[in-house]
Amino acid sequence: MTRRVLRRLLAIVPCAALLVALLSPHTPHLARLLIVVMFGVTLWKPDAGLLAAAGLVPLGAYIAALDGLVEYYRMTEVILLSFLAAWLLRPPDQEPRPHVQGPDLPRYSWTAAWLFSSVDGKFSV
Secondary structure (H helix, E strand, C coil), X not given: CHHHHHHHHHCHHHHHHHHHHHHCCCCCHHHHHHHHHHHHHHHHCHHHHHHHHHHHHHHXXXXXXXXXXXXXXXXXXXXXXXXXXXXXXXXXXXXXXXXCCCCCCCHHHHHHHHHHHHHHHHHHC
């Protein structure tokens, strides 16, 4: 129960940013199309949304150049935000949690991995 609530709380910021981008009159139609398509694909099948995001993110600047938006609009962030927002909002019955997947790591291992990745991310930027 708390996991579901936490996911919904984490989804507030990306959903609000996408809503502002969709409602803004200055947002290009190509960006609106990408927001809606990525959000829909990720809600439909999260694994397909991940593959679509992984395929489109490296091409974000090229997609923006197709519409002449390179100077002032970042398509990479639009793609990632729409994927993350939809992934955080997906229904809990679609969460992949097979019964027999193999051994699971203890809680202290997960905590150590999260701490290491956050510290590593701060020093690598």
